[in-house]
Amino acid sequence: MMTYQYHDETIVKDLADDTIFVFGSNMAGQHAGGAARTALEHFGAMNGVGRGWAGQSFAIPTMNEHLQQMPLSQIQHYVDDFKIYTKNHPKSKYFITSIGCGVAGYKVEEIAPMFKGISHNVIFPISFRPFVEKALPKLTSKLLHTIYRDSVIFATSTDQLVDVLALSENEKSLAKIVLNTQMYPTDSNGRDRIFEIEDILHALNGKLFEFQSNSEGPMIFGGAILALLELYNINEQDFADVWMAKREIQPPRPANKARK
Numbered sequence: 001m002m003t004y005q006y007h008d009e010t011i012v013k014d015l016a017d018d019t020i021f022v023f024g025s026n027m028a029g030q031h032a033g034g035a036a037r038t039a040l041e042h043f044g045a046m047n048g049v050g051r052g053w054a055g056q057s058f059a060i061p062t063m064n065e066h067l068q069q070m071p072l073s074q075i076q077h078y079v080d081d082f083k084i085y086t087k088n089h090p091k092s093k094y095f096i097t098s099i100g101c102g103v104a105g106y107k108v109e110e111i112a113p114m115f116k117g118i119s120h121n122v123i124f125p126i127s128f129r130p131f132v133e134k135a136l137p138k139l140t141s142k143l144l145h146t147i148y149r150d151s152v153i154f155a156t157s158t159d160q161l162v163d164v165l166a167l168s169e170n171e172k173s174l175a176k177i178v179l180n181t182q183m184y185p186t187d188s189n190g191r192d193r194i195f196e197i198e199d200i201l202h203a204l205n206g207k208l209f210e211f212q213s214n215s216e217g218p219m220i221f222g223g224a225i226l227a228l229l230e231l232y233n234i235n236e237q238d239f240a241d242v243w244m245a246k247r248e249i250q251p252p253r254p255a256n257k258a259r260k
Helices: 034-042 072-088 108-115 126-132 141-147 158-164 169-180 194-204 216-232 236-243 254-258
Strands: 005-007 019-026 052-054 057-063 093-096 122-125
Touching (some): 005 126, 019 034, 034 057, 141 236, 169 216, 194 236, 216 236
Parallel strands (some): 005 122, 019 057, 019 093, 093 122
Antiparallel strands (some): 052 057
8 A cells, every 4th residue: 555755844945856845825925934934935935826836835725815714624625626736747746734733723633634535746744644544543551551661752763663563553653653743842833832741741740650850851751642642632631541541542533523
């Protein structure tokens, strides 16, 4: 089965000549911040052009001409247009940023499923992976203990380590997503997550884990837990219940959620 390519969501300022930078825009074509500003400064996006191809960039509108959030159904329309464009221009590759997840205010699980079924000449943000590829696995105590042991969290090469874990392919995919999703000190959209992570550590410290204060290690660990909580739309108590084998949690159904 063919899989997609992914990028780690760090900011890029240049791409190969055959690769188009795809960003979320507004219909006014005001590219003032985030990926839109990167597109304007480095990839040939044009002020006043809020939709479609320009230079080495492609704009997908997620906000209207008044810079207000578009409804998901309208964004889906523009994503569908983009799907057709990638199919009709197969010699190009498309570097897709997490459109709609910055200023527009949507969550990854609301946007990413819109891209399901797209041609394979795209490079997705790693956070999109569970929503465009394989289904997420069920959360079990064994799975959490495998992912969140110190040797995994602080490994220098998660790909190598995950490959030797006794996990199914879906579980390995989840481990890579969780360990590679940027949450601390900011997430891939530049949002400060420190206070959320501190809340998670406070809720779990002394119950499931013993964290040493005043060090970066627990914050990185907490960031990896936050990534899982957001991916499955669960809270700290849910995590604790699964960790202690009190229950198991089925994966969310993001495609349905996105259509609400």
